[in-house]
Amino acid sequence: AHHGFAAVVVLNRRARLPHAAEVIVLTTDSRQDSPSVARRRVRRACEWLRMRGVRVLYKKMDSTLHGNVVAEVEAIRDAAGFACALVCPANPAQGRVVRRGVLFVRGKKAAALRAHFAAQGLRQATAIRLPVRAGEISAAIRSKARFLIADAVNRRDLACLARAALDAPAPALLAGSAGLAATLAELLAGKDAPSTRRS
Numbered sequence: 001a002h003h004g005f006a007a008v009v010v011l012n013r014r015a016r017l018p019h020a021a022e023v024i025v026l027t028t029d030s031r032q033d034s035p036s037v038a039r040r041r042v043r044r045a046c047e048w049l050r051m052r053g054v055r056v057l058y059k060k061m062d063s064t065l066h067g068n069v070v071a072e073v074e075a076i077r078d079a080a081g082f083a084c085a086l087v088c089p090a091n092p093a094q095g096r097v098v099r100r101g102v103l104f105v106r107g108k109k110a111a112a113l114r115a116h117f118a119a120q121g122l123r124q125a126t127a128i129r130l131p132v133r134a135g136e137i138s139a140a141i142r143s144k145a146r147f148l149i150a151d152a153v154n155r156r157d158l159a160c161l162a163r164a165a166l167d168a169p170a171p172a173l174l175a176g177s178a179g180l181a182a183t184l185a186e187l188l189a190g191k192d193a194p195s196t197r198r199s
Contacts, residue, residue: 002182003189013048023185024054031067035121038068042075050080057082058184063091063177065103065111070120070147073175077146083170084145086128086137088161089113090152091179097153101127113149125149132157137164141172158183 001007007023017024028045030038049057059076061069069087077085090098095106103110114125126145128137132152137160140148152158158176162184165172174184 003185005185005189017052024049024052025060028072030072031062033068035068035071038071039075042072043079046076046079056188057173058181059085059173059175060181061087061089061175061177063089063094063096063103063179064105065089065113065116068120069175070117070122073147073173076175077173080173081171082173083168084141084148085173085175086141086148086150086161086165087113087117087175088150088152088158088180089177090158091177092152092154092158093179096177096179098149098151099130099153100151101129101149117147117149122147127151128161130157132160134160134164134167137161138168141165141168141170144170152180155179155183159187162187 005022006020008018008021009025026045026049028041030041057076057080059073073085073087088098089103090096097104101113103113117125125147126140128140128148128150130151150161152161158180162174162180165174166187174180
């Protein structure tokens with residue numbers, strides 16, 4: 001909405017969507033569920049969105065990693081036909097950055113992402129390290145890596161991730177916090193985003 005889109009939050013999937021809706025926010029309410037239940041809910045949500053012609057999907061996750069991140073990201077990636085998932089929980093505006101694969105919250109180490117996601121069942125991941133470069137991200141996507149974990153410490157890094165996913169030759173799912181979501185919205189709205197032309 002901040003970037004001019006008509007946005008609607010869906011609380012009841014049986015309700016009729018407004019015709020003007022350009023962005024649909026749909027909760028799976030699965031943070032406290034078991035991974036298997038979370039996967040089922042996410043797959044149903046993907047089907048619901050597909051039936052309504054939604055073309056761009058974004059997986060919003062908690063920037064401090066609460067919930068079934070791996071189960072839900074992998075479920076969306078597979079159900080919606082994405083080649084890979086590009087995952088970054090950074091939200092620099094709230095003091096949450098990812099450096100060398102470690103999430104820091106206001107300067108304090110919160111989690112080593114690879115270990116955290118491995119504990120949730122992730123078997124293999126590819127790292128995108130600082131400085132974030134479009135060429136490196138594109139190469140990782142082309143390499144058929146299925147789960148990319150990216151560093152980001154500022155808006156330029158987030159913009160580079162979002163642009164690389166949008167421009168990828170194979171469909172890439174963006175999964176992140178409100179920081180990456182806002183950057184994606186800015187790019188989709190065609191507004192000036194921090195320069196991403198570093199390769």
